[in-house]
Amino acid sequence: MEKKVSTPVQKGLIITLVLIVYGLALYFTDQFTNKGLSYVQYLILVGGIIWACIVYANQMDGNVTFGNVFAHGFKTTAFVAAAIAVYTLIATKFLFPDMIDKAMDAARQEMLSDGKMSEDQIDQGIEIGRKFFIPFAVGGIIFIFALLGALGSLIGAAAAKKQPKDPFAQPQI
Template sequence: MIYLIKQNDNEIFGLVPYLILIIGLIIIGNLFSKENHGNITFGNTFAYCFRANAVVIVLFILWSIIALKFIFPNILEQRFELGKLEFQKEGLSPSDLKAKLKQDKQQFWATFIGSKMLFLAIGGIIGSLIAAAVAKKNPQQQPFTQG
């Protein structure tokens, strides 16, 4: 979406997916509470929301790979072109420039997927903690259980 509205360089728009993730996890936590009639704990809600976040991470990574490889392949070319310009500003020799670009292309997917997983996991932890804190809880003691 950010690409389509030509806001690739705007860092504020880069935070929008994480904000949506956190809001979504809060909604999921509240729905989980309603579904269980408030008979939940902080830990139950956190675990439920974090599992939902794991599904979001997998779907986001799959979408990103499909989008960058097949739907918007020119984004990658633009990114590598910007990298080339940055390397040229550093005053690298042509052979060093070629080696840097080759290394950049080889490491792109590992770096991209790893960083997205890390930042989505951090956003998921924050969202799950908030969701677990704000969800209505009224845990009922179950008969025949100790605790």
């Protein structure tokens, strides 16, 4: 009986769902502007990619190379980044349109507390931020997730148990 190896999409879907649930928990507890808690999503991503790499190597009984495991992890990362980017677009446009207003209010408060900008400069910055919020959010997600996914894939590929078999080796008699 042949072993079933889960695909990067399957693992990416699990990681994506965990990230969405975490994001919803932050949103509904009104903590999504909390920078400290928002960094936890990056730990979830990196941990999930490491998990995906190790599971892949185990499913292949260690008959993998560093490159195979890294590629599997990065394919998983690509799926997660694309899925979260699409989710962010849908969430900010349709599901939670007030999210942009809340984020801009938090940015305004931060700029006011810094005291380095005039009221007009703050208003202008908020207007630009509101106008380009979605493209910056989607682009930022893709860039940061790709960077952190590459890091997670490197760690996962290094941590995974690898014992590749030589396809040209003669069987021992």
